[in-house]
Amino acid sequence: MSPDNKSATTRNRLLEVAEALFAQKGYDAVSVREITNAARCNLAAVNYHFGNKKTLYMHMFRERWMSRAQRILTCFEENLAGRDETSSSSVIQALAEAFIKGPLTDEERLYHFQLMTRELIKPTDAFEMVATETMRPFLEKLGQRLKPCLSDTGDEERTLLNILSIISMVIYFNFARVPVSKIIGHAYDEPFKDRLVQHIVQFSLSGIPLREDTR
Amino acid sequence: MSPDNKSATTRNRLLEVAEALFAQKGYDAVSVREITNAARCNLAAVNYHFGNKKTLYMHMFRERWMSRAQRILTCFEENLAGRDETSSSSVIQALAEAFIKGPLTDEERLYHFQLMTRELIKPTDAFEMVATETMRPFLEKLGQRLKPCLSDTGDEERTLLNILSIISMVIYFNFARVPVSKIIGHAYDEPFKDRLVQHIVQFSLSGIPLREDTR
């Protein structure tokens, strides 16, 4: 093969279509024939390049999912670089924007969350890989950014729960786009994404706006 | 068949094991043979009682998932009946407890969220059914309870986003139990569930605790 002048090798096409199909349908619902047809190559190519279907899945997760997660993390830090890094609202806004607006196309973001959610429901070896190599470092970095902003309650667990709650909103408004769109009544266009980011920051900082007599 | 003296009929056993298997593995990963073996009946029983595999799935969702969602809703209202119904913290606590502690066994709750999450990733006809018959009425009821507590910002959309944010935490801390457990460092025992409920209420009411100079 020529070294890497063209990235659309059979191997790369396989990884690309495998990701789309596995994300949309799930591992068991996608056949090797479906993948190789979409990648315009021979049925045996999966076994030649990756050994078997399962190993193709693992390589796809490592070479596509994790590198994209890295792009989100990079985006988070770039968002933060242009702002006041010691402000809690800056950190939260940078986080929410990295996920909800972020460097990913709508399609990429959809696949990204579909794949991760499938792993959450029924973890495979890919989940362990992602947990140790991507999630934990990300949580650590996020914790380092946020802890200086939090009032020190002396309760490490509470701090973690607060961080996880922010993440829960970011993830929810990303992954449940279809039902959220239906409930709110319009699509995930750019103004609405801005609105969502603003809402997440505000909710994280002060919760829901209450009437004084109903606490 | 005798009317309903014993509920462990072949039909009911099929619905029961189908739910567990579909939740754990997903529709495509479960074979009819696996279901009928687990239900200790003949391979043809699925087609005799339900016509085909897909219809078994739909019946399972209607007769098991939705009736259980109803139990959660009932639990929410019972939780609320014993408290100050006009207090926002009471409403949020009743909601969080209904889901996180709730009337379901750990196994039931796991299946419940696994099935719903699979529908969120890749909706089937079951999702439409659940959305109109279960989710929308639930959201309406929750809105009626919460709106009197919220300061009237005159912004209907913001109110909806606030409600969805509370729901996002409730769902996240339920459905992502495995990674949350790993991150926090211990299991979902009763004290931790109480802790979670308390955290969700507090976070919803006032967000994260901040140092004054880092807003």
Place this chain on the structure above:
DNA sequence: TTGATATTTAAACGTTCGTTTGATACAAAC
């Protein structure tokens, strides 16, 4: 007890699955 109906059974249907095989094409190396 009989006849009708409901349910269960073993066996087979045709299809699709993941994987393997052996042949072929095409480079660069010697």
Place this chain on the structure above:
DNA sequence: GTTTGTATCAAACGAACGTTTAAATATCAA
């Protein structure tokens, strides 16, 4: 020109799939 290694191909393998069939069995009112 031959060798060597990489890549692709069509064809076939056995296994498992969802579904169908027809016979056997169970149930129960008349």
